[in-house]
Amino acid sequence: MDDSPVPAQRTRVDVVDCAKTYRGVAALKTTSLHVEPGEVLALLGPSGCGKTTLLRLIAGLVAPDPGGRIAFNAEDVTTQPIEARGVGMVFQHYALFPQMSVQANIGYGLRIRRVAPAQVRQRVGQLIDLVRLNGLEDRRPAELSGGQRQRVALARAVAVEPRVLLLDEPLTALDAKLKESLRDELADLLRRLHMTAIYVTHDQQEAMAIADRLAVMHAGRIVQVGDPESLYRSPEHPLVAEFLGRVNRIVRSAEDLERGVVRIAGCTLDCPEPLKDQTELLVRPEDVFLQAHTGESPAHAVVVRRVFLGDRLQLHLRADGHDPLICDTAKETPYRSGDRVRVAVAPQQLLPARPTRGEFQ
Numbered sequence: 001m002d003d004s005p006v007p008a009q010r011t012r013v014d015v016v017d018c019a020k021t022y023r024g025v026a027a028l029k030t031t032s033l034h035v036e037p038g039e040v041l042a043l044l045g046p047s048g049c050g051k052t053t054l055l056r057l058i059a060g061l062v063a064p065d066p067g068g069r070i071a072f073n074a075e076d077v078t079t080q081p082i083e084a085r086g087v088g089m090v091f092q093h094y095a096l097f098p099q100m101s102v103q104a105n106i107g108y109g110l111r112i113r114r115v116a117p118a119q120v121r122q123r124v125g126q127l128i129d130l131v132r133l134n135g136l137e138d139r140r141p142a143e144l145s146g147g148q149r150q151r152v153a154l155a156r157a158v159a160v161e162p163r164v165l166l167l168d169e170p171l172t173a174l175d176a177k178l179k180e181s182l183r184d185e186l187a188d189l190l191r192r193l194h195m196t197a198i199y200v201t202h203d204q205q206e207a208m209a210i211a212d213r214l215a216v217m218h219a220g221r222i223v224q225v226g227d228p229e230s231l232y233r234s235p236e237h238p239l240v241a242e243f244l245g246r247v248n249r250i251v252r253s254a255e256d257l258e259r260g261v262v263r264i265a266g267c268t269l270d271c272p273e274p275l276k277d278q279t280e281l282l283v284r285p286e287d288v289f290l291q292a293h294t295g296e297s298p299a300h301a302v303v304v305r306r307v308f309l310g311d312r313l314q315l316h317l318r319a320d321g322h323d324p325l326i327c328d329t330a331k332e333t334p335y336r337s338g339d340r341v342r343v344a345v346a347p348q349q350l351l352p353a354r355p356t357r358g359e360f361q
Contacts, residue, residue, distance in 0.1 A: 010037035011072050011163040011196045013058060018068035020053050027053045029220040030068075035198060037073075040190050042199045042207035045217035045243070051200045052168060054217075058198060059166050060085045072163055088162030092169045094153035096141040102152050103128065103137040109160040127155040131189065146175075147182050154186075158193060165190075165197040171206060183209050204244050208232070216240050237355045238282060247282040248325050249353060262350065264288075265319030265343040266300025272347050280353035285314065285328040287349035290335060291342040301325065303339045319343065 013035035020028040028050040035041045043051035056062045058070060060082035070078045077085050096105050107124045115123075128134055131151040141149055150170055157165060171179045171186070187210040190197050201207050207214050208228035215225045216239070224231060224240045235241040250264055252271075262271045262281060275281060290301075304324070305316035313333050317325040325343065335341055 010194065012037045012074070013164055013196060013198070014069075014071040014074075015054070015058065016069040016071070018054070018057055018064040018070065020050075020057060020062060021065055026220050028057070031220075031222055033215060033222060033225070035196060038194055038196055039212045040187075040197045040199060040210060042201055042211035042214045043217060044201060044204065044207040044214050046202055049217040050220040051202075051217050053220075055166055055168055055198060055200050058164070059087050059089060086160075086163035088157035088160060088165045090150075090153045090157050090165070090167045090170045092172050094141075094149050094170075096149060096152055096156075098141050101138045101140060102133055102144070105141070105152055106155045106159055108156060113160065123159055127159055130192070131155045145178075147178055147185075150182060150186075154189065158195065163196070165193070165195050167197065167199045169201055170199075171201070171203070179206070186210060208244070216243060218243075235351060238351075238353050241282050241351050246285055246326060247351065248285065248288065249323060250281045250283060250350075251323075252279055252281065262345075262347070263321075264345050265317065265322055265325060267343050267345060269345065269347050272350060275350055275352055278352050278354060282351040282353050283345055283349055284351070285326040287345060288317075288325060288327040289344040289346075290315070290327060290329065290333070291344060301341050301343050303335050303337050303341060306336055317341070317343070 013033075015031060015033040017030050017032055018028065019026065019030045031050075031054065033054070043054055045051050053062070057064050057068075060077070060080055064070070064078065068078065069076060072085065097108065100108070103124050106127055107120045110120045110123060128137060131154060133148065133151055133155070136144065136148060141152065144152065153170070171182060183206050190210065199207070199211055211228065213225060213227050214231055216223045216231065218239050223237050224235065228244075231240055232244050235244070241247050250262060252262060256263055256271075257277070257279065260271050260276055261268050264283070301317040301319040303315050304318045307314040307316070308331070311331065313329050313331050315327045315329060315333070315335060317327060319325060
């Protein structure tokens with residue numbers, strides 16, 4: 001047993017051509033995924049996209065269809081049951097033992113592995129310090145807050161020094177305010193653990209805050225893998241662009257395509273070369289800029305709604321020949337409902353509205 005409170009478990013995970021079919025229905029289509037040693041990777045997507053199925057395959061809770069293979073550090077674990085793989089799991093509802101204290105819950109996995117009592121006490125003490133549960137060692141789960149229960153579940157999962165840590169929507173059961181505060185705390189804790197972790201969530205902000213890389217999933221497939229900023233700014237599929245934040249959709253006419261331009265609420269700009277054959281383009285609300293209407297600069301959009309979001313304002317615009325546009329701007333902006341404005345968009349901020357590389361990976 002390592003004396004460090006956070007022994008490094010830098011395991012590479014390789015999922016190769018894995019699929020899962022239940023009674024003729026493909027819950028997961030043929031998928032490959034590589035998780036680097038020590039990184040936190042999030043499986044992100046809407047309900048029913050296959051992310052939990054993929055996590056269960058990696059855990060050994062279910063077996064892949066014939067032909068699939070899963071390896072930890074090049075060791076084939078495809079046929080190994082969950083107890084032989086050395087994985088730790090944190091579930092949505094934590095699954096703590098209600099009759100046990102905090103320290104008993106954390107040390108449970110060590111005791112059933114017949115670790116010496118002195119080592120169990122040492123390891124549990126280290127983890128209580130790590131997850132900041134000092135003074136709560138003797139409390140039962142019912143006496144803890146949601147955030148404290150989550151930390152107990154995480155400490156219990158890492159107590160046995162798993163090769164891979166798997167987290168299945170661990171923040172879903174928390175209210176919005178607590179979820180936001182624990183999101184950053186969990187991100188920090190996962191990095192201090194230096195452990196390979198795979199994190200399932202449907203919450204985009206949660207995934208971007210916690211993970212080093214995201215694997216965005218849809219309809220049983222991985223659509224794109226990358227770091228949060230790259231996926232947000234350079235999506236290869238509109239599903240990725242639309243799932244990671246809001247977008248405005250810009251339809252181009254036949255004349256626009258022929259001229260190689262994009263027209264957005266009276267603003268005409270040259271279309272970037274890689275996007276010239278796209279009949280529709282996307283632009284994020286924060287990339288739509290507004291200018292005041294003056295006699296010398298005709299306005300082509302009207303503010304129809306002003307929404308205060310605390311750290312920013314969201315303006316809904318009506319423009320002739322376009323679907324309504326959304327603009328996210330600074331909270332100090334002076335524009336209000338009824339104001340006429342000019343719209344400006346930088347060409348480099350335009351995104352494709354159809355895949356740039358096949359349908360999926």
